[in-house]
Structures are given as C-alpha cells and as structure tokens.
Amino acid sequence: MMSMESLAGADDAILRWLETGFGGSVVELKRQARWRPVWFATVERDGVDGQQRHDLVIRGDRTDMPLIYPLEHEMAFQRVLGEHGIPVAKVHGWIDELPAYVMERVAGEEHFGDLGGPAASDEDRAAAVDDYLAVLARMHALAIEPFVAAGIRRADDPTRAGLIGLERYEEHYRSLKDHSDPLLEFFLGWLKRNPVDSKGREAPIVWDSGQFHHAEGRIVAVLDLELGHIGDPMMDLAAWRMRDTIVGYGDMAKLYSRYEELSGQPIDIDAIRWHHLAFTLSNQLAFSNALKNPPAASDLMTNLQWCGETNLFATEALADELGIDLPTVEMPEPRESGAAPAHGHMVRALRNVSTDDRFVQHELRTLFRLSRHLQRRDEIGDGLAQADLDDLEELLGTRPESWDEGEAKLEQYVLDDNGAHDHELVRLFHKRNLRAHMLLGPADSSMTNHRTIQRF
Numbered sequence: 001m002m003s004m005e006s007l008a009g010a011d012d013a014i015l016r017w018l019e020t021g022f023g024g025s026v027v028e029l030k031r032q033a034r035w036r037p038v039w040f041a042t043v044e045r046d047g048v049d050g051q052q053r054h055d056l057v058i059r060g061d062r063t064d065m066p067l068i069y070p071l072e073h074e075m076a077f078q079r080v081l082g083e084h085g086i087p088v089a090k091v092h093g094w095i096d097e098l099p100a101y102v103m104e105r106v107a108g109e110e111h112f113g114d115l116g117g118p119a120a121s122d123e124d125r126a127a128a129v130d131d132y133l134a135v136l137a138r139m140h141a142l143a144i145e146p147f148v149a150a151g152i153r154r155a156d157d158p159t160r161a162g163l164i165g166l167e168r169y170e171e172h173y174r175s176l177k178d179h180s181d182p183l184l185e186f187f188l189g190w191l192k193r194n195p196v197d198s199k200g201r202e203a204p205i206v207w208d209s210g211q212f213h214h215a216e217g218r219i220v221a222v223l224d225l226e227l228g229h230i231g232d233p234m235m236d237l238a239a240w241r242m243r244d245t246i247v248g249y250g251d252m253a254k255l256y257s258r259y260e261e262l263s264g265q266p267i268d269i270d271a272i273r274w275h276h277l278a279f280t281l282s283n284q285l286a287f288s289n290a291l292k293n294p295p296a297a298s299d300l301m302t303n304l305q306w307c308g309e310t311n312l313f314a315t316e317a318l319a320d321e322l323g324i325d326l327p328t329v330e331m332p333e334p335r336e337s338g339a340a341p342a343h344g345h346m347v348r349a350l351r352n353v354s355t356d357d358r359f360v361q362h363e364l365r366t367l368f369r370l371s372r373h374l375q376r377r378d379e380i381g382d383g384l385a386q387a388d389l390d391d392l393e394e395l396l397g398t399r400p401e402s403w404d405e406g407e408a409k410l411e412q413y414v415l416d417d418n419g420a421h422d423h424e425l426v427r428l429f430h431k432r433n434l435r436a437h438m439l440l441g442p443a444d445s446s447m448t449n450h451r452t453i454q455r456f
Contacts, residue, residue: 010037013097014058018043021093022102024054033362035299036062040105055105057089060098064290064298067226068168069153075101076150077228081204084146086139087221108213108220111247120214127217129249130258132210135219137263140203140233147204147230154202154230162198162232162271165207166191166278169285176289180404182411183429184288187281187314193419196274198232205231207279210240210247234268238275242313245451252454273321273456280314283307301369301440305447308437312450315430320455327427329434331443332383343375372441384435391428 011029018026024045032038037060044053061071072094079091089103112128113119120128148154155164170188173181207227213220237259241252249255256267287303294300319326350368355361385403392406393399396413400406414425441447 010039010060010098010100013095014039014041014100017093017095017097017102018056021095022054022056027053031359033358035302036060037100039100056092057103057105058095058100059103060100064295064303065286066172068165068172068286069226069229071099071101071226073152074226074228077147077152077204078103078225080147080150080152081139081222081225081228084142086135086142087219088225089221089223106213106221106223108215110211110213110223112214114247124214124217125248126250128212128214128219129255131214131217131219132212132222133255133259134262135212135222136209136233136236137259140205140236140263140265142204144202144204144230152204152228152230158200158202159198161200161202161230162196162235162275165227165229165231165235166281169282173285173288178289179292180407180411181284181288182407182414183311183314183432184281184284185411186414186425186429187277187318189414189419190318190422191274191278194274196232196271196278198234198271199268201232201234201268202230203233205229205233205236207231207235207239208282209236210243210249232271232275233265234271235275235279237267238272239279241276241453242279242310245453269456273317276453277314277317277321280310280317283310284314299366301366301373301447304373305369305440308433308440309450311433312430312437313453315426315433316452318426319430322423322426324423324426326430329387329431331438332380332387334379335382337378339378340375343371343378346371347375369441369447372445372447373439376439376441381439384438387435388432391431395424395428 011031014029015026018024018029018041022043022045024043027042027044029039029041032040039058039060041056041058042053043056044051046052059071059074061067067074075091075094078088082088082090089106092102092104094101109117109120111117112125144154153164153168155161173184205228206222206225207229208224211224212222237256240249243249244252256269256272260267283303283306287307290298290303291300291307294303315326318324347368350364350371353364355364388403389399389406392410396409400409417425437448437450
C-alpha cells in the first residue's frame with residue numbers, strides 16, 4: 001500500500017526508472033486525477049528506425065487498502081495473458097522503489113460515452129461487447145499451466161476454484177478488522193452455509209470483468225487486471241452485472257447465450273447467481289477498515305459511494321434468491337442545527353473554487369462531496385440512526401444505547417443466529433442500506449442515485 005511519503009517522491013522515482021530501466025528521455029510525466037496512483041508518461045528512445053516515441057502508463061499500488069493480490073501478481077497475470085494472445089497492454093517492467101509497473105498506453109475508448117467521452121454508436125457498442133465475449137471465451141480456454149508457473153494464485157483443490165477469490169477478500173477484511181460489521185458477517189455466513197459448486201471448472205479469469213478499451217467495435221485491450229487469478233470462469237460472467245448499471249453492455253441473458261456459442265461451453269446460472277452475490281460484497285470487504293480509519297491519501301467519498309451502492313446490490317440479490325419482498329424506508333425531515341450555516345458555507349465555498357490543475361480539480365471534487373455528506377449527516381443523520389435503533393429494538397428486544405453498541409449487538413446476533421432468521425435479517429439490512437445511501441449527499445444528487453441491476 002502506497003503511503004503519502006512514497007507518493008511525494010514518486011515522480012522522481014519514475015523518472016529515474018524511465019531513463020535507466022527503459023532507456024529513454026522523458027518528454028512528459030503527469031499523474032492521473034483519480035483515486036488510485038497512476039501516471040502517464042511520454043518517452044523517446046532510440047529504435048531500429050531512429051528515435052521512437054512511447055506513451056506509457058505507470059500503475060501504482062493502492063493508497064487506502066492492501067491489494068487483494070499483490071501488484072506484482074497483477075503484472076505477471078497481465079504479462080502471461082499477453083504472451084498467449086489475449087489483448088492487454090504490453091508490460092515493460094517493474095519499479096521496485098515505489099512499487100509500480102510500467103506498461104504501454106493503449107489506444108481506444110473506455111466505456112461507450114456513458115461516463116463521459118465520445119459516445120459510441122449502438123452498432124459499435126454491440127460489436128465491442130461481442131468481441132469482449134470472444135476474448136473471454138478464448139481466455140477461459142487457455143491452459144492454466146503457464147499461469148501456475150508464473151505464480152498466479154490457484155486453489156489447492158479444483159473444486160474450490162470458485163471460492164479462493166472470496167476467501168482472499170475475507171482474509172484481507174479479517175486481518176484489519178477492529179470494529180463491528182454485521183452486514184459482512186451476515187452475508188459471509190450465508191455464502192458459507194450455501195456454498196457454490198463450481199464443478200471443477202478452472203481457467204484464467206479477470207473477475208472484475210467488463211473493463212476494456214475499444215475502437216471501431218473491437219477490443220483494443222482488456223484492462224484493470226488486479227483481481228485476475230485462476231478461478232471459475234462463471235465469475236467473469238457474474239461480476240460485470242454490477243458494472244452494467246453504469247456502462248450498459250446489453251441484455252445479460254442474451255450475452256450469456258452468446259458466450260455459450262463462442263465458448264462451446266454451457267453456462268452455469270446457479271453458479272453465476274452465487275458469484276454475483278459474492279462479488280457485491282467486494283467493496284465492503286475491501287474498504288470496511290478504510291471507511292472507519294481512512295488513511296491520509298484515501299478517497300473516502302468514492303469508497304463510501306461504492307460501498308453504499310454495492311451493499312444495496314447485496315440485499316437486492318439475496319432477496320431475489322430467497323423470494324423476499326424488500327421494504328422501503330422514510331426519509332426524515334431535515335433538521336436545522338446550529339452547524340447548518342457553517343455546513344452550507346463550506347459547500348458553497350468548495351463549489352465555487354476553481355483551478356486549471358486537473359489533479360487539484362479532482363481533490364476539490366472529493367472535498368465538495370465530503371462536505372455535502374457531512375451536511376447531510378447533520379440534517380438527517382440523527383433521524384436515520386434512531387430509525388436503525390428502532391429496528392434493532394424490535395429484533396433484539398432491548399434498545400441499544402448508541403448506534404455503535406447496536407452494531408456490536410447486531411453482529412453478535414447474526415453470528416449466534418446461524419441462518420435461523422435470514423428473511424428477517426435481509427429486510428433489516430436492506431433498510432439500513434437504504435438509510436446509509438441517503439447520507440451520501442442531497443436527495444437529488446448523483447451520489448444518492450441508485451441503479452438497480454438486471455434481474456436474473
């Protein structure tokens with residue numbers, strides 16, 4: 001995990017490596033304005049046809065959580081995929097001082113204009129998604145031995161290929177756990193009581209699927225391979241259901257049928273449903289500790305928004321699995337507190353600050369979102385906390401004295417219950433998730449806009 005200190009000296013370390021490890025002259029180096037340390041570099045060096053220009057990407061470690069798999073594991077997985085014909089960015093080397101790895105910067109567009117940038121035609125979108133399915137089918141057909149030789153993580157027993165990814169997430173969560181997280185304990189317990197049968201399937205998988213650059217209806221490169229390992233290929237078909245809510249890949253049932261045509265293998269819808277539910281927990285498992293104890297370089301509001309959205313996906317997915325009608329909750333009337341003028345002033349001030357520096361713009365945007373979150377907590381937070389305690393009093397028979405005490409008592413209840421009241425707990429957690437989502441920002445903001453996933 002990168003610290004503020006290592007980030008401060010990152011540019012110098014990158015320049016040194018590009019000049020010595022890559023053997024070039026750096027024309028430009030700039031950090032991407034986002035939550036994870038990534039740099040773009042333009043480098044010139046001698047080639048067979050004279051001076052050649054290279055556009056590179058330097059991908060660093062995370063700043064707010066240890067990676068689920070080490071950064072070197074991600075680099076190795078990407079390198080082996082490229083060696084076996086899967087379109088990925090070419091890996092150039094490793095910067096041990098940061099750490100980070102260096103790859104070629106690929107052409108094409110990310111997404112289809114859904115999140116900004118040039119809009120793709122319906123025809124190009126459909127063609128690119130079809131090509132991505134073909135890439136997945138080819139990748140899932142690769143022999144696993146070269147990946148094993150490169151140290152890519154694999155289950156000791158092929159029948160557990162669908163479990164090792166979630167187990168690694170849980171290892172990370174428990175290694176940092178110093179607070180109650182009853183939602184995670186409930187869902188982890190349910191998944192263990194109802195394990196997936198992956199029927200011995202094993203293949204190289206990206207897991208966090210649906211991420212690529214495309215051009216003219218073809219995949220230029222598969223991107224963001226940090227969760228890649230040897231697992232159940234159904235995990236790749238399940239995980240991109242969440243990303244579909246913001247990107248839009250098409251009708252998932254039709255895409256699954258197309259994958260069967262391209263791969264010659266039947267899909268396992270029961271396994272996909274299980275892997276979908278498991279993947280909805282990935283953000284909360286990754287950031288549970290960072291939400292309670294955010295490191296200095298953490299993008300807290302991005303993590304809160306991701307967890308708020310995917311925790312709702314989790315209760316919606318399990319409700320669908322169990323045939324449960326989910327409840328709604330009332331939004332409290334905003335209160336006018338003594339802090340309201342200060343919150344309002346801070347929100348207005350951050351909205352009106354401007355700069356031409358893209359990275360500073362990003363930092364200001366995160367602080368603006370944080371200010372609106374704090375404003376919203378001041379307006380309705382107490383009312384929502386009391387509503388959570390009302391639900392706990394009905395469940396437990398006694399009212400916890402504080403929200404933190406309620407968290408601890410609910411976690412213990414979940415652990416002791418061992419599945420006896422799954423239906424009641426799904427409804428309770430859904431109401432808690434709805435309330436937590438309300439706190440992300442104003443009711444009409446993008447932060448509180450929940451997008452539901454395509455149903456099975």
